Amino acid sequence: MKMIQANNLFKSFGQHTVLNDVSFEVNKGEVIAVIGPSGSGKSTLLRCLNGLEEIDSGIIAIESEHYADKNHGGKDKINLKEKKNIATKLGMVFQHINLFPHKTVLENVIEAPITVLKMKKNDAIPLGEALLEKVGLLDKKDFYPSKISGGQKQRVAIARALGMNPDIMLFDEPTSSLDPELVGEVQKVIADLVKEKMTMMIVTHEMRFAEEVADRIIFMDEGRIIADEKPEKIFYNPEHPRIMSFIENIAMRQLIDKD
Amino acid sequence: MENYLQYIYDSSIFILKGSILTVQLYFVTIVFSIPLGIILALMKISKYKFLKLSIGFYTWVFRGTPLLLQLFFTYYGLSIFGINLPPFTAAALTFVINYSAYLTEIYRAGIESIDKGQYEAAKALNMNYYQTMKRIILPQVVRRTIPPTCNEAINLVKDTALVVIIGMGDLLRSAKELFSRDFAVTPFIIAAVIYLLMTSVIVFFFKKIEVKYSIYE
Ligand SMILES: Nc1ncnc2c1ncn2[C@@H]1O[C@H](COP(=O)(O)OP(=O)(O)OP(=O)(O)O)[C@@H](O)[C@H]1O
Ligand SMILES: [Mg+2]
Numbered sequence: 001m002k003m004i005q006a007n008n009l010f011k012s013f014g015q016h017t018v019l020n021d022v023s024f025e026v027n028k029g030e031v032i033a034v035i036g037p038s039g040s041g042k043s044t045l046l047r048c049l050n051g052l053e054e055i056d057s058g059i060i061a062i063e064s065e066h067y068a069d070k071n072h073g074g075k076d077k078i079n080l081k082e083k084k085n086i087a088t089k090l091g092m093v094f095q096h097i098n099l100f101p102h103k104t105v106l107e108n109v110i111e112a113p114i115t116v117l118k119m120k121k122n123d124a125i126p127l128g129e130a131l132l133e134k135v136g137l138l139d140k141k142d143f144y145p146s147k148i149s150g151g152q153k154q155r156v157a158i159a160r161a162l163g164m165n166p167d168i169m170l171f172d173e174p175t176s177s178l179d180p181e182l183v184g185e186v187q188k189v190i191a192d193l194v195k196e197k198m199t200m201m202i203v204t205h206e207m208r209f210a211e212e213v214a215d216r217i218i219f220m221d222e223g224r225i226i227a228d229e230k231p232e233k234i235f236y237n238p239e240h241p242r243i244m245s246f247i248e249n250i251a252m253r254q255l256i257d258k259d
Numbered sequence: 260m261e262n263y264l265q266y267i268y269d270s271s272i273f274i275l276k277g278s279i280l281t282v283q284l285y286f287v288t289i290v291f292s293i294p295l296g297i298i299l300a301l302m303k304i305s306k307y308k309f310l311k312l313s314i315g316f317y318t319w320v321f322r323g324t325p326l327l328l329q330l331f332f333t334y335y336g337l338s339i340f341g342i343n344l345p346p347f348t349a350a351a352l353t354f355v356i357n358y359s360a361y362l363t364e365i366y367r368a369g370i371e372s373i374d375k376g377q378y379e380a381a382k383a384l385n386m387n388y389y390q391t392m393k394r395i396i397l398p399q400v401v402r403r404t405i406p407p408t409c410n411e412a413i414n415l416v417k418d419t420a421l422v423v424i425i426g427m428g429d430l431l432r433s434a435k436e437l438f439s440r441d442f443a444v445t446p447f448i449i450a451a452v453i454y455l456l457m458t459s460v461i462v463f464f465f466k467k468i469e470v471k472y473s474i475y476e
Contacts (some may be wrong), residue, residue, distance in 0.1 A: 004275065050383055051382070052379055052382060052383065084385060087385055088385050090383075091383070092383040094376060094380065094383075095377065096376050097349075097376075098374070098376035098377060098379060098380035099380070100380070100395055101475055101476075102398050102399050102402065102472075102475050103475075109388075111384070111394065111395075112384035112385065112386060115386060115390045115394055116384060116385045116386055116390070144474065144475040144476075146475060146476055157380075160384070161383070161384070163384075164385065166383060221287065
């Protein structure tokens with residue numbers, strides 16, 4: 001089944017075209033890594049998928065249901081209520097984590113199931129605990145976010161997104177704000193989701209991780225998808241000169257970092 | 260000596276009786292202006308231009324003119340138009356409107372200081388605007404605005420003394436009466452001590468709330 005289908009997406013901020021005729025598909029259980037230079041529109045793409053930004057034109061279908069359908073300058077043909085229903089199928093994890101600081105770890109996870117899904121607190125608590133167990137943080141359930149490490153926070157954020165029982169998870173540079181030694185624990189949680197066949201799109205600068213978990217790599221450059229291929233192709237046999245120089249650059253930087 | 264102690268005691272009782280009204284006015288103002296400030300702040304950040312502008316005008320006028328003038332206006336000024344409010348009503352109305360103006364700006368700034376990532380996280384979890392404000396944003400705003408709200412609460416204690424000018428008997432006026440009768444400064448000192456006690460209680464109360472809300476920091 002097609003989980004995401006995006007056709008001819010355009011998005012501008014003022015004069016600046018950030019998504020320039022973007023089309024792609026994601027099938028059920030697929031893991032897509034989105035890579036590319038800074039400012040190429042990776043975050044914007046994810047944000048348009050989950051409704052944090054509105055596309056200017058194009059069609060987005062989630063699980064074959066139209067989620068956004070817009071002609072340039074026209075109105076979105078999908079009404080807000082439908083949009084909201086479809087949006088619950090997407091979970092999102094942010095670079096800046098954005099846990100709710102005034103709520104404990106467990107409260108962060110059960111907040112949306114209770115307020116949005118109208119789950120009873122008594123049902124939400126075991127759900128929240130199970131999700132925290134899954135990300136290895138059950139022992140921290142009564143801690144406030146300020147009292148746990150960055151890596152632990154991001155794992156809570158993943159549990160929080162999973163609390164809404166999404167079919168698709170979107171990750172926007174989930175490890176970029178973390179100290180290097182905390183990256184692994186978050187990647188491990190994501191790798192566990194890969195094993196469970198969760199459909200995912202992951203924006204990342206961690207090429208090794210992308211290669212490891214992704215079925216396909218989408219390479220973005222100046223608002224366009226310039227490659228949508230298997231990792232082997234992108235990393236070892238790139239055709240596009242932009243990709244070649246990008247990969248070389250990253251490889252160099254990682255060599256320097258190792259020293 | 261004994262006589263003097265008796266004098267202090269009697270004066271204190273007399274002044275405290277005067278302060279009942281001060282305390283009543285104080286609570287009426289607090290109870291109405293804090294929720295009103297929050298509601299108006301939410302309206303001021305809304306996308307409706309007319310609301311924003313009207314509330315902007317309101318806070319501009321009431322923060323930009325003396326409270327004393329506003330008090331004159333509601334008590335004496337309105338009577339020209341045939342509206343004769345009893346002194347307490349006039350005072351309470353003026354104080355609520357004036358303090359709500361200050362609190363509106365405090366809470367508006369508080370709301371704007373919350374990271375936009377909080378809204379995005381809530382939206383990504385499909386929370387609607389009302390749920391986001393009630394459960395995510397406002398609890399953090401309340402926490403952040405405890406210190407400036409406490410400042411206003413202390414100012415209010417002192418501002419209540421202004422009601423003397425519309426002929427109301429309050430704490431300060433009782434002290435003044437004793438002064439005129441006895442020609443002694445003791446009543447003023449007693450009044451000062453009572454004001455200090457009241458502000459100290461308020462500071463203590465806000466510290467308690469601050470501690471309660473700061474567990475998450
Ligand atoms: N809300 C906004 N208003 C104006 N410009 C924006 C906005 N959001 C993003 N942009 C611009 O759009 C372009 C693409 O941004 P985007 O965040 O999608 O890039 P990215 O590929 O995620 O980059 P990075 O790797 O640095 O995260 C950038 O030039 C950015 O400055
Ligand atoms: Mg980005």
